[in-house]
Amino acid sequence: MKFGVVTFPGSNCDQDMIDALHAMGQQVIRLWHKDTDLSAFSTDDMIILPGGFSYGDYLRCGALARFSPIMSSIIAFARQGGKVLGVCNGFQILCEAHLLPGVLLPNAGRNFICRNTYIISRQPHTLLTRKAAHRPLLVPIAHAEGRYYADEDTIENLFANGQVIFQYCNEHGEVSATSNPNGSLHHIAGICNREKNVFGMMPHPERAVLAELGNTDGRPIFESILSYSSSHQLHSAVS
Amino acid sequence: MQEITVETAIQLGLTAEEFARIEQLLGRKPNFTELSMFSVMWSEHCSYKNSIRWLKTLPREGKQLLAKAGEENAGLVDIGEGYACVFKIESHNHPSAIEPFQGAATGVGGIHRDIFTMGARPIAALNSLRFGEITEAKTRHLLRGVVAGIGHYGNCLGVATVGGEVYFDACYHTNPLVNAMSVGLVKIGCTVSAIATGEGNPVMIVGSETGKDGIGGAAFASANITEDSVEDLPAVQVGDPFQEKKLLEACLEAVATGALIGMQDMGAAGITCSTSEMSAKGNHGMRIDLSRVPTRQPGMKAWEILISESQERMLIVVKKGREEEVRKIFEKWDLHCVQIGEVTREPQLQFYFQGKLEASVPADSLVVGGGAPVYEREYRRPSYLDACQAFDINSLAEPSSQELLELARTLTGLPTLASKKWIYEQYDRLVGTANISAYAPTDAALVWAKPTSKVLALTTDCNSLYVFADPCKGTQIAVAEAARNIVCSGGKPLAITNCLNFGNPYDPEVYYQFVQAIQGMRIACEAFQTPVTGGNVSFYNQSPDGPIYPTPVIGMLGLLESRDDIMTLHFKQPGDRIYLLGQSRNDVGCSAYVYALKKIRYSNCPFFDLQEELQLQQLLQQLIQARLIRSAHDVSEGGLWIALLESAMAARLGMQVQSDPAFRKDAFWFGESQSRVVVSVSADKEKNFLQAVQHFPHRLLGEVRADQQLWVDGQCWGELLAWTKAYEDTIARYMETDTADIHSFF
Numbered sequence: 001m002k003f004g005v006v007t008f009p010g011s012n013c014d015q016d017m018i019d020a021l022h023a024m025g026q027q028v029i030r031l032w033h034k035d036t037d038l039s040a041f042s043t044d045d046m047i048i049l050p051g052g053f054s055y056g057d058y059l060r061c062g063a064l065a066r067f068s069p070i071m072s073s074i075i076a077f078a079r080q081g082g083k084v085l086g087v088c089n090g091f092q093i094l095c096e097a098h099l100l101p102g103v104l105l106p107n108a109g110r111n112f113i114c115r116n117t118y119i120i121s122r123q124p125h126t127l128l129t130r131k132a133a134h135r136p137l138l139v140p141i142a143h144a145e146g147r148y149y150a151d152e153d154t155i156e157n158l159f160a161n162g163q164v165i166f167q168y169c170n171e172h173g174e175v176s177a178t179s180n181p182n183g184s185l186h187h188i189a190g191i192c193n194r195e196k197n198v199f200g201m202m203p204h205p206e207r208a209v210l211a212e213l214g215n216t217d218g219r220p221i222f223e224s225i226l227s228y229s230s231s232h233q234l235h236s237a238v239s
Numbered sequence: 240m241q242e243i244t245v246e247t248a249i250q251l252g253l254t255a256e257e258f259a260r261i262e263q264l265l266g267r268k269p270n271f272t273e274l275s276m277f278s279v280m281w282s283e284h285c286s287y288k289n290s291i292r293w294l295k296t297l298p299r300e301g302k303q304l305l306a307k308a309g310e311e312n313a314g315l316v317d318i319g320e321g322y323a324c325v326f327k328i329e330s331h332n333h334p335s336a337i338e339p340f341q342g343a344a345t346g347v348g349g350i351h352r353d354i355f356t357m358g359a360r361p362i363a364a365l366n367s368l369r370f371g372e373i374t375e376a377k378t379r380h381l382l383r384g385v386v387a388g389i390g391h392y393g394n395c396l397g398v399a400t401v402g403g404e405v406y407f408d409a410c411y412h413t414n415p416l417v418n419a420m421s422v423g424l425v426k427i428g429c430t431v432s433a434i435a436t437g438e439g440n441p442v443m444i445v446g447s448e449t450g451k452d453g454i455g456g457a458a459f460a461s462a463n464i465t466e467d468s469v470e471d472l473p474a475v476q477v478g479d480p481f482q483e484k485k486l487l488e489a490c491l492e493a494v495a496t497g498a499l500i501g502m503q504d505m506g507a508a509g510i511t512c513s514t515s516e517m518s519a520k521g522n523h524g525m526r527i528d529l530s531r532v533p534t535r536q537p538g539m540k541a542w543e544i545l546i547s548e549s550q551e552r553m554l555i556v557v558k559k560g561r562e563e564e565v566r567k568i569f570e571k572w573d574l575h576c577v578q579i580g581e582v583t584r585e586p587q588l589q590f591y592f593q594g595k596l597e598a599s600v601p602a603d604s605l606v607v608g609g610g611a612p613v614y615e616r617e618y619r620r621p622s623y624l625d626a627c628q629a630f631d632i633n634s635l636a637e638p639s640s641q642e643l644l645e646l647a648r649t650l651t652g653l654p655t656l657a658s659k660k661w662i663y664e665q666y667d668r669l670v671g672t673a674n675i676s677a678y679a680p681t682d683a684a685l686v687w688a689k690p691t692s693k694v695l696a697l698t699t700d701c702n703s704l705y706v707f708a709d710p711c712k713g714t715q716i717a718v719a720e721a722a723r724n725i726v727c728s729g730g731k732p733l734a735i736t737n738c739l740n741f742g743n744p745y746d747p748e749v750y751y752q753f754v755q756a757i758q759g760m761r762i763a764c765e766a767f768q769t770p771v772t773g774g775n776v777s778f779y780n781q782s783p784d785g786p787i788y789p790t791p792v793i794g795m796l797g798l799l800e801s802r803d804d805i806m807t808l809h810f811k812q813p814g815d816r817i818y819l820l821g822q823s824r825n826d827v828g829c830s831a832y833v834y835a836l837k838k839i840r841y842s843n844c845p846f847f848d849l850q851e852e853l854q855l856q857q858l859l860q861q862l863i864q865a866r867l868i869r870s871a872h873d874v875s876e877g878g879l880w881i882a883l884l885e886s887a888m889a890a891r892l893g894m895q896v897q898s899d900p901a902f903r904k905d906a907f908w909f910g911e912s913q914s915r916v917v918v919s920v921s922a923d924k925e926k927n928f929l930q931a932v933q934h935f936p937h938r939l940l941g942e943v944r945a946d947q948q949l950w951v952d953g954q955c956w957g958e959l960l961a962w963t964k965a966y967e968d969t970i971a972r973y974m975e976t977d978t979a980d981i982h983s984f985f
Contacts, residue, residue, distance in 0.1 A: 009481070009484070009485055009572065009573065010395070010481050010484055010485075012395075012396070012397025012484065012670055013397070013670060015671075016670065016671065016672045019672060019689075020672070051670075052397060053394070053395040053397075053480070053481060053484070055481065056395065056479065056480065056481025056482075057395070057481075058481070111387070111390075111664075111665050112387075112390050112391075112394060112665045112666075112667075113664055113665070114394075114663075114664055114665070114666060114667045114668055114669060115664055116677070116678070140669050140677075142394070142667045142669060142670065204669070206672070207669045207670075207672055209672075210672055212675070212687060212802060213672060213673075213674065213675055213677065213678065213687070214675065214677070214678035214679055215677075215678050
């Protein structure tokens, strides 16, 4: 399994994501937003849209990055089943590109918030959560527009299809309004598409990987992705 | 064409003597364009004309300094493993007073440019802020704008804001202070100088277009703030952190090619400043065609292009023949990169516009150390200092134990002492994945200097009330506290940058504060062996109500050789013994208790003895190296009580502590005499600890509890949670309700 990390003008978590993947022993290919050739990637690989302020968040977060040349290739890659993860601004871009449903609105408190938040997953079977479910993880957020919103039908479908991969919670794993930092509907912190190959989350798992910084709660998320890859490859080898 | 007279010069903020000096330097009358250039370059902000004589008395040498103060845009300190740290602090007070969001944002943008113009990547930001009372609607407006502006710029640029300080005091009501510090990292040998050499080498302008914003900003920052200052709004620049992020990446890529001779950011005085300083430094000149400068609006005049302070621009001098290579990098980042002229052998700046020579001046005539004037100002000891020294603690009745509890509660919720959570949560503190203090609080911010194994310890400090009460000693305390914060975090102090915020230098009593503060800084920096690598002077922080308290902010850089040396401030285990290192005294001078609670404006600067401080810091370093203590937290504003409470709150553990009957209780718990640190020690290390501290004043205060109760002198002061709420939520409650009155948390 390989990872591609995209740099848009204004991306500022690209290097952090690459450092985290390197710390997990992974191979990373840097992608520039003007690249269109993704032939180095198979559908077993993952392309990551990192956090930051692509195009200065002008117009609306993610609204301009969506038109970067690489996005049409990424949309095609996702449609073929390729794995895509968007973190923070990457999540906003994926929503703008309609690879994920819903939108990310300005935080309920209107301010930018950088805070260590607990998140929990009730979905033990997705690529991102199979080793990270059913326990609170301390993963920081840093955003001004992270309030997840979608219409009622969409939300209902997200829950019915197991597409809500992370919710904000307290240190005991209890999901409630007091632990919701931005007013997201149903305390949603991360979702995936119906096919479960495109993922978006507001918290930054790459900021919770390096043991030197005192928090490694992001590791189980990357370990989930890697365990899928190893079991999948084993499966391919057997068949 | 307007006739140029001495009146024109005076209108532009110059004096009659300065006009005569310009005529003498040029050997003729300047034209309007030239006069505009002199007016900005000789403004206080750019020329340091009223401060340079004293700044030169500060220690500027040290074995780890790779560039001395004034040699480069910022200080360069060797941290080992082939890397150097570049750091500097700068003020953006006047713009922030008028337009807080853009004023603060461009302050942040400007200081980061000072760092990456040297080829270093900024990895951390700090700030030091001062506002009027938070009960004033104006303060809340300014605070909201400044914090949003700092966050907007720094978060988008992707540089973590890791530390800072905020004080509220009526003296800053009209003149808030916004001081921003940037810290960068660079491989030794890969830096770029702000220099122009080599006849015929192309001069290029890169980054944003030049517009009419910020015209005369440097001159604006060099005058008192009055009601008419709002009319100067065009003097405030507008920042675009997205452009700066692209500029940062493009500049660092350009530096890596080795095709650059020199680079200089455009801050105050724009093209005038960068062309003259680079030329003067290289003893060359430049021939520039201003018609080639990309402008944001049509019809700009030559003088406007020359002194515009539009943001996110750099001037670069490129090795002839390598222009294309450099241009391609900026093109990749969708940024302008336009050749506007070339370096000349003759050290003269010649600016052409639409084929006509608009200005021709010797490069050297404009700059500090060249033609710029240097003044000796008179100073006079202000008489209020007598009132400060006359303060006697016995004029205050000693509080009863019930009053003591009430006082402690009020102190905990004072905006200046309370947690700045509402503020720092608006800053991205984690981007760059190098902030070590995010999960374990420390007195100084600790930042991993990737890819080395070293850790930087960073802090900004200044209690201006102490400086007001005794400018010399108060400034020594500012340096000492910065050093103490670094030592408490496990580091060794290396060097400082300073931001000297004062009133009007033409007021002899203000100038006395300035001169005394510089002397105090010299004494302390020599003692701690922390040379001054650079900084910034901001005079004229004065309104019709009077000057601000003298506020010489110290930004200090320290180093931890290894992550094993990290020392945090929170208690660790129930049963751990809590000790005070340092001498208690019956001293409440300038404490928050006396000043904010007892409303006494004039009291003595807290006790401070430089030798005692040095001994304390040495001892702390030994205790940390020998792994004899589990936490260390310095006693500062709010006194011992606040220090203890902060160590308890961060641990979410209670404590029981006892005072020393030899001292008044208010002085013991709330006094701010210096050179004291709270440490906690595990039972099994206590014997070794006591042996190590036997020759230094120390006292057992009590121990960490397993529950969350606070016990003081045998009396229960309640649950930790109530105190934490008062401490953490005070500022949020003022800001969110936007009222002058908030309900008590107890």
